[in-house]
Amino acid sequence: MILRYPKAGGSSNSIQANQFQGYSWTPSPIQIGTPIYFGEVVVTEENSRVKIQGQNQLLADIGPKTRVQFVPSFQKMKNQQGIHPRLLLHEGIARVYAQPDLGALDCRVSRLLIEADEVDYLIQKTGKKIEIFNFGTSLEIQEESASGERLFQDSLRAFLIKKFKRLIRLTQDRVKLQPQRSVTLELGQKLLVLDDLGASEIQSLELVMGAEQAANYIAKGRSFEAQLVQSEDFERLTSYIQDIGDIEQMVVGLDLQTDQDELLGDEIQPILDELPTKDPTPPTATKTSTKAPINQTFSYRLGAAGLYGRFTNGKSLYGGGGSLELEVRPWDFLYLSLNMARGDWIADGMNDYFGLNKPDALNSEYFHLAFGAGLRTTPWDRISIGVGVALIDVQQLIIQYDDSPSNVNRTYSLIFPLVPMLEGKITINLFSRLEFYMGYGASQVQLKVQARDLSAEYSPVLNLAFASLGFAWTSP
Secondary structure, eight states, X not given: OEEEEEEETOOTTOOSTTEETTEEEEEEOOOTTOOEETTOEEEOOTTOOEXXXXXXXXXXXXXXXXXXXXXXXXXXXXXXXOOOEEEEEEEEEEEEEOOTTSOOOEEEETTEEEOOSSOEEEEEEETTEEEEEEOSSOEEXXXXXXXXXXXXXXXXXXXXXXXXXXXXXXXXXXHTSOOSEEEEEOTTEEEEEEOSOOHHHHHHHHHHHOHHHHHHHHHHHHHOOOEEOOHHHHHHHTTTOTTHHHHHHHHHTTOTTSOHHHHTSGGGHHHHHHSOOOOOOOXXXXXXXXXXXXXXXXXXXXXXXXXXXXXXXXXXXXXXEEEEEEEEEEETTEEEEEEEEEEEEEOGGGTTSSSSSOOEESXXXXXXXXXXXXXXXXXXXXXXXXXXXEEEEEOOEEEEOOOOTTOSOOEEEEEOOOEEEEEEEEEEEEETTEEEEEEEEEEEEEOEEEEXXXXXXXXXXXXXXXXXXXXXXXXX
């Protein structure tokens, strides 16, 4: 399942699936094609796995009983390097791999950070034990200091609640810190890290393994040094990785029982050069997206729209009907829209204005074309508010009064100029990609009124209001 829409009030220690990181989340089922957005948490059960495909075809294979979260790389965002996805492994097992020349999926587990261009590695966290197995090219792993880890957790909370100014400040502080230590894993090597073992945990290891073996094991977990992958490691990992047999054959070709110095020596390089270079390409199921549902790039809208005009003497007219609209959001803070509506003119409110009695609309068909642009913000996860300007082109209205003797001129053409207007918009995400939208604008224009039977022209002032509402379907 996916945990979405974090709300304050949850417990970081709760055993409930929807309570995590101090927030209460909304659980949602995972199906093939389900989008995953930054900040959301993927949780797998005991007998389930999820394969994830990012926008640049980077793959992650999430194993059973695992909890991972996708966030952007805050430091790369700050340096304007674009949006780079980062996988946070909170618990469980995941395999991360990338095809050559397509970049990589950054990964973080506890205080360890992995950044590389071509990767194929498996990472597992069980309690305070972390293991990383490298099945690809050289892999550099850095360990942050405890203060760096605290800053990262604060940055993550700021990101989840959309406190972006605070996120920038925290990221600036993190950039100043240097990694506490680092190590490079070559093909066929692994890293074991035991994260801050307490006295009771050390005692438990001694009871299970014996004092001497436990001491050696703990020393390896604290050394932050590369070790060789052993045959028994593959026995543990087979159930998680589909092509583990191919990988085992590759690594066994390097002789798993040799010393680390021999593995890195010149005599082993020809074997490395002859290893297969084909990258694993397992089937993909789910695409990640960098945008929340309310910020999807395209919004296709169907609804109603129209104009209401009121003259200074209280007379009025109305035109409107069904509308189609396309709203484009090239960035989360900006919108561009194109709206067209077709319906009917209603001129009953102009009785006893230019002539006696109620006029009829000779061209009863109403049509307008409106272009809008403005700024938008999302103060809540499912609601956006926009403010901007619109330019509306309205088809002219022709009215005709009856043939009463006092109606010397019966027919009038009301010609609208190109109408500039201030507008406001509210959009509500109802479910998945379904939205409800409302828009309102106001302006004041000077009409051009031409009398057909007499050579006369008027320029009355008209206060205009524009309104639209309906439903929309969004896409990236």
